[in-house]
Amino acid sequence: xxxxxxxxxxxxxxxxxxxxxxxxxxxxxxxxxxxxxxxxxxxxxxxxxxxxxxxxxxxxxxxxxxxxxxxxxxxxxxxxxxxxxxxxxxxxxxxxxxxxxxxxxxxxxxxxxxxxxxxxxxxxxxxxxxxxxxxxxxxxxxxxxxxxxxxxxxxxxxxxxxxxxxxxxxxxxxxxxxxxxxxxxxxxxxxxxxxxxxxxxxxxxxxxxxxxxxxxxxxxxxxxxxxxxxxxxxxxxxxxxxxxxxxxxxxxx
Ligand SMILES: Cc1cc2nc3c(=O)[nH]c(=O)nc-3n(C[C@H](O)[C@H](O)[C@H](O)COP(=O)(O)OP(=O)(O)OC[C@H]3O[C@@H](n4cnc5c(N)ncnc54)[C@H](O)[C@@H]3O)c2cc1C
Numbered sequence: 001x002x003x004x005x006x007x008x009x010x011x012x013x014x015x016x017x018x019x020x021x022x023x024x025x026x027x028x029x030x031x032x033x034x035x036x037x038x039x040x041x042x043x044x045x046x047x048x049x050x051x052x053x054x055x056x057x058x059x060x061x062x063x064x065x066x067x068x069x070x071x072x073x074x075x076x077x078x079x080x081x082x083x084x085x086x087x088x089x090x091x092x093x094x095x096x097x098x099x100x101x102x103x104x105x106x107x108x109x110x111x112x113x114x115x116x117x118x119x120x121x122x123x124x125x126x127x128x129x130x131x132x133x134x135x136x137x138x139x140x141x142x143x144x145x146x147x148x149x150x151x152x153x154x155x156x157x158x159x160x161x162x163x164x165x166x167x168x169x170x171x172x173x174x175x176x177x178x179x180x181x182x183x184x185x186x187x188x189x190x191x192x193x194x195x196x197x198x199x200x201x202x203x204x205x206x207x208x209x210x211x212x213x214x215x216x217x218x219x220x221x222x223x224x225x226x227x228x229x230x231x232x233x234x235x236x237x238x239x240x241x242x243x244x245x246x247x248x249x250x251x252x253x
Contacts, residue, residue: 001050006043006092012065014085017155020072023058024085028066034097035104036061036128043092046081050092053078056124060131069124069155101125101217101250103135107243112213113141117192117228120148122220122252123156130163141173143205147192149182177204192224193231211236214246222251
């Protein structure tokens with residue numbers, strides 16, 4: 001990998017949510033442009049090798065710094081090292097951003113209701129979208145659905161409320177719907193495809209998944225993405241291709 005493709009950035013803050021989850025911010029070079037929903041490629045020197053991984057940007061395209069939300073995979077080549085990150089450390093950032101999980105991809109149906117369905121760190125691109133006023137101006141109803149295994153993995157809950165207050169002021173159609181799959185006492189604890197098939201997700205959102213009006217984005221665990229896609233297709237929703245259709249997805253592995 002050619003090192004000239006990267007700039008060297010400084011870590012500004014690190015926040016630990018759980019033993020296997022943390023967020024960090026770093027300096028943003030002026031040349032690094034992105035649209036809400038896109039991902040960066042971040043590099044870390046491990047010995048004398050540059051290890052690079054894709055990371056969705058959490059921050060808004062208008063922020064002066066870059067924020068990311070990371071899993072720790074115990075034997076992962078990248079995150080087993082990244083988990084020790086400290087303020088002042090250096091990270092490599094590829095100069096360009098990537099990805100098509102952006103609202104600009106939707107032409108038909110016209111924007112009306114937006115469903116953002118995440119597992120775990122798949123929340124990241126949706127936090128960026130929600131920190132863009134354009135998202136709130138475009139959609140009458142926005143449902144952020146965030147599925148985790150245990151309550152301790154529910155990161156960003158206070159930030160989500162703050163973002164909704166700040167960016168969604170005067171907007172009456174926002175619902176935040178957490179799902180905790182290993183807690184039978186949680187209001188919603190089934191997997192997303194089940195909650196779609198049995199109508200519980202729509203009940204919690206107070207709105208319908210509709211081929212005529214819904215834009216649905218899925219991000220995170222590939223098995224969740226695949227199974228949820230199928231559940232949505234059963235309801236008549238279609239994959240978004242060349243601007244048309246309801247469903248857009250991003251797999252993290
Ligand atoms: C487009 C894109 C955007 C991504 N954005 C993010 C992000 O914002 N935050 C983030 O933490 N990761 C993200 N990832 C995953 C990330 O690139 C790495 O896979 C992750 O950092 C683990 O790297 P690793 O080398 O430690 O393990 P890897 O060798 O890359 O992965 C090992 C295994 O760990 C599991 N795994 C990998 N990533 C995750 C994850 N995020 N959550 C749960 N299990 C996982 C999978 O089972 C995978 O097979 C993204 C991936 C893609 C393709």
